[in-house]
Amino acid sequence: MEKRIIFGRNPILEAIKSDTQVIEKIYHLDGLDKEGRRILQMIRDKEIYHEKLDKHEIFNKCQSKQHQGFVAETASIRNSSLNRIYENKKQGLRIIVVPQIQDPQNLGALIRHCEHFAIDLLVVGVKGSCDIQLGSVAKTSAGAIEHMPVLSSSRIEKVLDELREKDFFIYGLESKAKKSILEVKHDSKDNVCLVLGSEGFGLKEATLNHIDSIISIPREGRVNSLNISGATLTGVLWLKGWLKN
Structure with missing residues (x-):
């Protein structure tokens, strides 16, 4: 073990x-x-x-x-199964995908947000990311990692293809996207996935090729200061239908 x-x-x-x-x-x-x-x-x-x-x-x-x-x-934290989660629910699934996240505190906060709002699955890329087994990740998540289904994968693009085969519409969160997250609505029965870019670099071209539409979080202040944890919280609220224009 x-x-x-x-x-x-x-x-x-x-x-x-x-x-x-x-x-x-x-x-x-x-x-x-x-x-x-x-x-x-x-x-x-x-x-x-x-x-x-x-x-x-x-x-x-x-x-x-x-x-x-x-x-x-x-x-160790067990890797969740996409197929098992899909078979248990099939409709109205909400999934967050983070291809790369280096900071354990950000990963812990992200897990905490996802678990608090009952996101069905968090997918985290292995390459270039911190180890999800770190004690600092569990500490920052306030223990939420013990209950949050997490899939660690070295093949994010393959996971996105599998989601598409299961009738997911895949959005990418990208600061340069012209379409605001507030303009996009989805039905409660839709299967929706939101992909977040890596810290400081955004979404890679290889990942963008597997995304259906890119959207952005509108900014009213002067500084584009949201880190990946803050962006995730906004994205989670949007996935749950609680983000209003």
Whole structure:
């Protein structure tokens, strides 16, 4: 079993609550506060192996000061299946595709947005992206990664072709596109995919060749300052039909 290290209270709480996650060990500090003791009692109730460490040992386990007194060894995040998700629903699916994302904090925030608004699947490119198994990704996602279906793929264009075969209309979010995201409407029964460009570079030509239409987020301020996390949140609200002109 491949392992990963996660740290922080929310990530570990969500891993405990998850129906699919396997937790091998949890390490904790002594002298926990009331909330920490509550989490420790949950760990005991679930009969998860746990061990008390000092602050130096805890830090060495996760290499982060953001552990909040808890570090865990868990199984790796499982890759979701596009076919399984499609077979379970078939209509009204909403999918986000990010071919490349390098910053773990941005990836964690992106996962958090997608899970909060019940996006059906997040597809993340492997090449040029940070490792989705990083503890910092789980920490920034506040544990949402334990519940969000994620497909990591080294062949994004192939995934887009498979989506098209399943009657998805594929939009690309591109700052240079003339058509605003606010001008585009879709039915609740439509299968819709939104592809976001990589940080600082936008959508690559190879990806654009597999997209049906490109759209942009309108800007009213002077600076085009949305990072990929902010763009994703806007895109998610649009996919859910909650973004109004």
